Amino acid sequence: MEAKGSRLPNPVTFVPDLAEIGGALFKATGNGSVPQSTIGLMQLRAGQLVGSTYLAVLHSGNLRRAGESEERIAAVASWRDAPYFTDAERSALALAEAVLTPNPHGERVSDDLYAQASEHYDDKALTTLTMAIGQVCFFVPLALIGKPLPGRSAAEQWT
Template sequence: MTTQSRLPNPLKTVPELAPVAEALFKAVGNGSVPQTTVSLIHLRLGQLVGNTYLTVMHTGALRRAGESEERITAVSSWHDAPCFTDAERVALALIEAVLTPNPHGERVSADLYAQVSVHYDEKALTTLTFAIGQGLFFLPLATIGRPLPGVAPGEQWRD
């Protein structure tokens, strides 16, 4: 069994990344989108790309935030799960649209954009967009570096 990721600690190797990551966390955490919603879309991102590290990390974050097992488990089948708000549903639809090719047109349709706009004002919609971007920013690190699920970041990077 692997006991370290493939890469060394990225913040030690490329310390210039620290302020970028901090800025993303600050922007996404501006309060216009509930942290639960951000964690739900990040969990769905991990599921859609098939990344265990991201799935475990965001499942843990939702548990620590007090989310029910029902809601956490239902993220993978949110379409027919009654436990999500309409705002959470459109956020989950948005992450799926961004990550799933649409053979019939653009990924984020005008209809989906209109639905999202009903639940999120301009600041929140921009924040939600950056929350998706934040997840995508760290995706190569999670897939190439292969950090270990459930292991604290400071303990898993290759020396």
Template sequence: MNTLTNSLDTLTSRFSDPQQLVPELGDVSTALFKITGNGAVPRSTVTLVHLRAGQLVENTYLTVMHTANARRAGVPEEKIAAVASWKDAPYFTPAERAALELVEAVLTPGGHGERVPNGLYARVAEHYDDRALATLAMAIGQVNFFIPLALIGKPLPGVSMAEQWRTATTD
């Protein structure tokens, strides 16, 4: 066993599986996945938005999970690797750039003024119709819904879903 595996084997989350603790979470989670999977926004774009959100809140669990989700959605490796530096990366479509700019505006505290000014909204609206805009807003909301669980509960990154909520008292 290498050092990384040993280190992951001894890590624990702060609390056990929140869906076991609060079963209603399953219904909310299912509804959010249904909304973001409605086809109005490409799955690959949703995963890029989620990945960027994980990076913005500096959470390894979310970043690792959404990197894997992007791979499953068929996002090319160079695009995944460049999400953090998307502004000067040549890999993104104008629609993806608009979505990434939007998630950054929503999640990054700004100085003075609106986080999502009219100019940004207009740029995003050039690429997404009303249904897609609402879906994109919900995709940002979806990841925002889970950010507190990731930051407070500290699920384990890079392990199976069954192991990510492993507490010190777990058998």
């Protein structure tokens, strides 16, 4: 069953600064310290974890257009057991999951997880990974509350 429209109209019409904020976040995470494919994989996993079809379709499409294989895109949901990811990518995915998943046994990002990620990423890259998680999380409320239409162009997703 296809959705008839989003819940909200285009939020940029009400808060024009959103376009500038989105652009600034994209520029900040595109600083070259982390491969864009890694950022895309993390953001796809974040969309899956928060249960947003819109974000999952958006980030899957971005990865596909960037040349990622269907196997890697599909396996993000089960990345721990999938053979398609490097140790560095696994560390990045683990950070995204840790931030977005409550931990009943203590802090979400343990010292061990941070140390593991530090083996693959320097301080600039770790900061960039942190911003990439924040970037997708910034848009989570709009995705879940506004419910833009997945798989549509930016002009058509808010109707």
